[in-house]
Amino acid sequence: MIRFLFQFALCGFILSSVSGWGQEATDSIQALDQKYLEDQFYTGVAYNVLLDTPDEMDQRNFSYNLQVGFIKDIPLNKRRNFGLGLGVGYAANSYYSNVVASEEENGIAYNVAVDADFNRSKLETHAIEFPLELRWRTSTAADYKFWRVYAGVKLGYVFSGRSKLVMDSGNESFSNPDIETFQYGLMLNFGYNTWNVHAYYSLNSVLADGPTLNGKALELNVLRIGLIFYIL
Numbered sequence: 001m002i003r004f005l006f007q008f009a010l011c012g013f014i015l016s017s018v019s020g021w022g023q024e025a026t027d028s029i030q031a032l033d034q035k036y037l038e039d040q041f042y043t044g045v046a047y048n049v050l051l052d053t054p055d056e057m058d059q060r061n062f063s064y065n066l067q068v069g070f071i072k073d074i075p076l077n078k079r080r081n082f083g084l085g086l087g088v089g090y091a092a093n094s095y096y097s098n099v100v101a102s103e104e105e106n107g108i109a110y111n112v113a114v115d116a117d118f119n120r121s122k123l124e125t126h127a128i129e130f131p132l133e134l135r136w137r138t139s140t141a142a143d144y145k146f147w148r149v150y151a152g153v154k155l156g157y158v159f160s161g162r163s164k165l166v167m168d169s170g171n172e173s174f175s176n177p178d179i180e181t182f183q184y185g186l187m188l189n190f191g192y193n194t195w196n197v198h199a200y201y202s203l204n205s206v207l208a209d210g211p212t213l214n215g216k217a218l219e220l221n222v223l224r225i226g227l228i229f230y231i232l
Contacts, residue, residue, distance in 0.1 A: 036080060036141050037073040039148065039230035042087075044068075044198050046226020048095055050206075054216045056112050061096035061120055065224050071131060079140070085133035085150065095123045095206065095220070099213060101163035101176060108163075108178050110213045117168035123206060123220075124164060125179060127156040131187065148230075150189040154200065157182060180208045189228050198228035 046065040053059070069089015076083040098113045100121045113121060133152035140146075161179030165172040185202035206220040 034141055036139075037075070038137065038139055039071065039085070039135075039150075039232075040073050041070055041231040042068065042089070042228055043231070044226055044228035046198055046200070046224045048093060049223040049225070050095060050097070051221045051223055052219055053097075054213045054218065056099075056214060057218075058098045059096065060098060061122075063093075063095045063122075065091060065093050065226060067091040067129070067228075069129065069131070071133065073135070081137050081139050083135050085131065085135050085152070087131050087133075089129045089131065091125075091127050091129050091156065093125045093127070093222075095222075096120055097122070099218075100165055101178075102165075102172075103174055108176060108211065110211055110218055112213070115167065119166040119168065121163070121165050123176065123179065124160075124162045125158045125183075125206070126160040127158045127183065129154055129156045133187075133189075145193040147192050148190060148196065152187055153184065154187050155182065155184045178207050178211050180204060180206060185222070191228075194229060196228050196230065198224070198226045200224035 044065075044067045046067075048063040048065055050057075050059050050063070067089055069087055071085040071087030074084040074086065075081075098121065099110055100113050100118075101123075102109050102111070131152060131154045133150045135148070135150045137148040138146040139148075158179060158181050161176050162173055163176040183202060183204060183206070185200055185204075187198070187200040189196055189198050191197055200222070201224075202222040204221070206222060207218055211218040
Protein backbone atom coordinates (compact mmCIF):
# COMPACT_ATOMS: atom_id res chain seq x y z
CA MET A 1 0.00 0.00 0.00
CA ILE A 2 2.79 2.45 0.88
CA ARG A 3 4.43 1.66 -2.47
CA PHE A 4 1.14 2.40 -4.25
CA LEU A 5 0.75 5.72 -2.41
CA PHE A 6 4.30 6.70 -3.31
CA GLN A 7 3.66 5.91 -6.98
CA PHE A 8 0.38 7.87 -6.86
CA ALA A 9 2.09 10.97 -5.42
CA LEU A 10 5.07 10.61 -7.79
CA CYS A 11 2.69 10.52 -10.76
CA GLY A 12 1.12 13.80 -9.63
CA PHE A 13 4.57 15.36 -9.18
CA ILE A 14 5.71 14.31 -12.67
CA LEU A 15 2.51 15.45 -14.37
CA SER A 16 2.64 18.78 -12.56
CA SER A 17 6.26 19.35 -13.60
CA VAL A 18 5.69 18.30 -17.22
CA SER A 19 2.64 20.56 -17.39
CA GLY A 20 4.71 23.55 -16.30
CA TRP A 21 7.47 22.80 -18.82
CA GLY A 22 4.93 22.40 -21.61
CA GLN A 23 3.26 25.67 -20.77
CA GLU A 24 6.59 27.54 -20.71
CA ALA A 25 7.56 26.09 -24.09
CA THR A 26 4.23 27.06 -25.64
CA ASP A 27 4.51 30.55 -24.18
CA SER A 28 7.87 31.09 -25.87
CA ILE A 29 6.30 30.79 -29.33
CA GLN A 30 2.86 32.26 -28.78
CA ALA A 31 1.48 35.54 -27.53
CA LEU A 32 0.77 35.68 -23.81
CA ASP A 33 -2.72 34.55 -22.89
CA GLN A 34 -4.24 37.38 -20.88
CA LYS A 35 -7.22 35.18 -19.97
CA TYR A 36 -5.16 32.33 -18.58
CA LEU A 37 -6.49 29.86 -16.03
CA GLU A 38 -4.51 27.90 -13.44
CA ASP A 39 -4.66 24.80 -11.25
CA GLN A 40 -7.73 23.14 -12.72
CA PHE A 41 -6.75 19.50 -12.15
CA TYR A 42 -5.48 18.15 -8.86
CA THR A 43 -4.26 14.94 -7.28
CA GLY A 44 -3.14 14.33 -3.71
CA VAL A 45 -2.21 11.95 -0.94
CA ALA A 46 -2.60 12.56 2.79
CA TYR A 47 -2.65 11.03 6.26
CA ASN A 48 -5.91 10.87 8.23
CA VAL A 49 -5.68 11.62 11.96
CA LEU A 50 -8.75 10.65 14.02
CA LEU A 51 -9.59 13.25 16.68
CA ASP A 52 -11.48 13.04 19.99
CA THR A 53 -11.40 9.25 20.04
CA PRO A 54 -12.30 7.27 23.19
CA ASP A 55 -9.36 6.37 25.44
CA GLU A 56 -9.64 2.70 24.51
CA MET A 57 -9.29 3.42 20.80
CA ASP A 58 -5.84 3.42 19.20
CA GLN A 59 -5.18 4.48 15.63
CA ARG A 60 -2.90 2.07 13.78
CA ASN A 61 -1.20 1.52 10.43
CA PHE A 62 -1.26 4.21 7.74
CA SER A 63 -4.72 5.77 7.57
CA TYR A 64 -4.52 7.28 4.11
CA ASN A 65 -6.41 9.61 1.82
CA LEU A 66 -6.20 9.64 -1.97
CA GLN A 67 -7.91 12.34 -4.01
CA VAL A 68 -8.17 13.44 -7.62
CA GLY A 69 -10.45 15.89 -9.37
CA PHE A 70 -11.18 18.98 -11.45
CA ILE A 71 -11.71 22.56 -10.21
CA LYS A 72 -13.03 25.32 -12.45
CA ASP A 73 -10.78 28.36 -12.00
CA ILE A 74 -12.87 31.57 -11.83
CA PRO A 75 -10.64 34.70 -11.69
CA LEU A 76 -12.28 37.78 -10.17
CA ASN A 77 -9.73 40.50 -10.96
CA LYS A 78 -7.89 41.77 -14.05
CA ARG A 79 -4.57 40.23 -13.05
CA ARG A 80 -6.40 36.90 -12.59
CA ASN A 81 -4.53 36.01 -9.42
CA PHE A 82 -7.56 36.22 -7.12
CA GLY A 83 -10.78 34.31 -7.55
CA LEU A 84 -12.90 31.28 -6.82
CA GLY A 85 -12.59 27.60 -7.54
CA LEU A 86 -15.55 25.23 -7.83
CA GLY A 87 -14.98 21.58 -8.55
CA VAL A 88 -15.79 17.91 -8.34
CA GLY A 89 -13.54 15.00 -7.46
CA TYR A 90 -13.16 11.50 -6.06
CA ALA A 91 -11.61 10.53 -2.73
CA ALA A 92 -10.77 7.24 -1.02
CA ASN A 93 -10.16 7.15 2.74
CA SER A 94 -9.08 4.44 5.14
CA TYR A 95 -9.12 4.71 8.95
CA TYR A 96 -7.21 1.95 10.76
CA SER A 97 -7.66 1.29 14.48
CA ASN A 98 -8.02 -1.42 17.13
CA VAL A 99 -11.82 -1.08 17.12
CA VAL A 100 -13.72 -3.93 15.47
CA ALA A 101 -17.17 -3.41 13.94
CA SER A 102 -19.45 -6.46 13.81
CA GLU A 103 -22.96 -7.03 12.50
CA GLU A 104 -25.57 -7.99 15.11
CA GLU A 105 -29.37 -8.30 15.15
CA ASN A 106 -29.84 -4.84 16.65
CA GLY A 107 -27.31 -3.10 14.40
CA ILE A 108 -23.54 -2.64 14.33
CA ALA A 109 -21.55 -3.28 17.53
CA TYR A 110 -18.13 -1.73 18.19
CA ASN A 111 -15.58 -3.35 20.49
CA VAL A 112 -11.85 -3.15 21.16
CA ALA A 113 -9.99 -6.06 19.56
CA VAL A 114 -8.90 -8.73 22.07
CA ASP A 115 -8.34 -11.79 19.86
CA ALA A 116 -4.74 -12.97 19.61
CA ASP A 117 -5.00 -13.44 15.84
CA PHE A 118 -6.19 -9.86 15.24
CA ASN A 119 -4.16 -8.04 12.59
CA ARG A 120 -6.01 -4.87 11.64
CA SER A 121 -9.42 -3.26 11.38
CA LYS A 122 -10.51 -0.30 9.32
CA LEU A 123 -13.31 1.88 8.07
CA GLU A 124 -13.11 2.56 4.34
CA THR A 125 -14.99 5.21 2.38
CA HIS A 126 -15.28 6.20 -1.26
CA ALA A 127 -16.79 9.60 -1.95
CA ILE A 128 -17.63 12.16 -4.60
CA GLU A 129 -16.37 15.52 -3.35
CA PHE A 130 -17.33 19.10 -4.18
CA PRO A 131 -14.65 21.65 -3.19
CA LEU A 132 -15.30 25.39 -3.10
CA GLU A 133 -12.18 27.55 -2.78
CA LEU A 134 -11.24 31.20 -2.37
CA ARG A 135 -8.02 31.45 -4.39
CA TRP A 136 -5.02 33.80 -4.18
CA ARG A 137 -1.71 33.35 -6.00
CA THR A 138 1.26 35.30 -7.34
CA SER A 139 0.87 34.03 -10.91
CA THR A 140 1.04 36.05 -14.13
CA ALA A 141 0.37 35.14 -17.75
CA ALA A 142 4.09 34.39 -18.16
CA ASP A 143 5.00 32.90 -14.76
CA TYR A 144 4.10 29.29 -14.06
CA LYS A 145 6.05 29.02 -10.82
CA PHE A 146 4.22 30.92 -8.11
CA TRP A 147 2.97 30.92 -4.55
CA ARG A 148 -0.63 29.94 -3.90
CA VAL A 149 -3.01 29.98 -0.94
CA TYR A 150 -6.39 28.34 -1.49
CA ALA A 151 -8.89 28.14 1.39
CA GLY A 152 -12.44 26.91 1.44
CA VAL A 153 -14.91 24.15 2.22
CA LYS A 154 -15.50 20.67 0.89
CA LEU A 155 -18.67 18.57 0.79
CA GLY A 156 -18.41 14.84 0.27
CA TYR A 157 -21.06 12.31 -0.69
CA VAL A 158 -20.03 8.83 0.49
CA PHE A 159 -21.35 6.31 -2.02
CA SER A 160 -19.52 3.36 -0.46
CA GLY A 161 -18.60 2.80 3.19
CA ARG A 162 -17.33 -0.48 4.58
CA SER A 163 -15.86 -2.02 7.71
CA LYS A 164 -13.05 -4.52 7.23
CA LEU A 165 -11.39 -6.91 9.65
CA VAL A 166 -8.21 -8.87 8.93
CA MET A 167 -7.31 -11.80 11.20
CA ASP A 168 -4.98 -14.77 10.92
CA SER A 169 -8.05 -17.00 10.65
CA GLY A 170 -9.61 -15.00 7.79
CA ASN A 171 -11.06 -11.68 6.66
CA GLU A 172 -14.47 -10.10 7.15
CA SER A 173 -16.01 -7.16 5.30
CA PHE A 174 -19.46 -5.58 5.15
CA SER A 175 -21.20 -2.39 4.13
CA ASN A 176 -21.51 -0.24 7.25
CA PRO A 177 -24.72 1.86 7.42
CA ASP A 178 -23.35 3.83 10.39
CA ILE A 179 -20.92 5.71 8.15
CA GLU A 180 -22.16 9.25 7.57
CA THR A 181 -23.34 9.74 3.99
CA PHE A 182 -22.66 13.48 3.81
CA GLN A 183 -19.33 14.67 5.18
CA TYR A 184 -18.06 18.23 5.13
CA GLY A 185 -15.22 20.33 6.46
CA LEU A 186 -12.74 23.18 6.05
CA MET A 187 -9.65 22.94 3.86
CA LEU A 188 -6.46 24.89 3.17
CA ASN A 189 -3.98 24.31 0.35
CA PHE A 190 -0.79 26.35 0.15
CA GLY A 191 2.66 26.10 -1.35
CA TYR A 192 5.00 27.04 -4.18
CA ASN A 193 5.16 25.59 -7.68
CA THR A 194 4.85 21.78 -7.54
CA TRP A 195 4.91 21.23 -3.76
CA ASN A 196 1.78 22.19 -1.86
CA VAL A 197 0.50 21.29 1.59
CA HIS A 198 -3.09 20.07 1.90
CA ALA A 199 -4.96 20.36 5.21
CA TYR A 200 -8.57 19.41 5.93
CA TYR A 201 -10.59 19.46 9.15
CA SER A 202 -13.94 17.70 9.21
CA LEU A 203 -16.89 19.48 10.80
CA ASN A 204 -18.88 16.28 11.32
CA SER A 205 -18.02 12.73 12.32
CA VAL A 206 -17.14 9.86 10.00
CA LEU A 207 -19.87 7.92 11.84
CA ALA A 208 -23.45 9.15 12.18
CA ASP A 209 -24.94 9.77 15.64
CA GLY A 210 -25.57 6.64 17.66
CA PRO A 211 -22.54 4.29 17.64
CA THR A 212 -20.83 3.80 21.00
CA LEU A 213 -17.71 2.10 22.33
CA ASN A 214 -17.99 0.82 25.91
CA GLY A 215 -20.90 3.20 26.48
CA LYS A 216 -19.11 6.26 25.08
CA ALA A 217 -20.14 8.04 21.89
CA LEU A 218 -17.93 7.07 18.97
CA GLU A 219 -17.42 10.44 17.30
CA LEU A 220 -14.60 10.38 14.78
CA ASN A 221 -13.67 13.78 13.41
CA VAL A 222 -10.72 13.89 11.03
CA LEU A 223 -7.65 16.09 10.58
CA ARG A 224 -6.04 15.39 7.21
CA ILE A 225 -2.50 16.49 6.36
CA GLY A 226 -0.71 15.74 3.11
CA LEU A 227 0.42 16.93 -0.30
CA ILE A 228 -1.59 18.14 -3.27
CA PHE A 229 -0.36 18.62 -6.83
CA TYR A 230 -1.96 20.91 -9.41
CA ILE A 231 -1.91 20.35 -13.16
CA LEU A 232 -2.83 22.85 -15.90
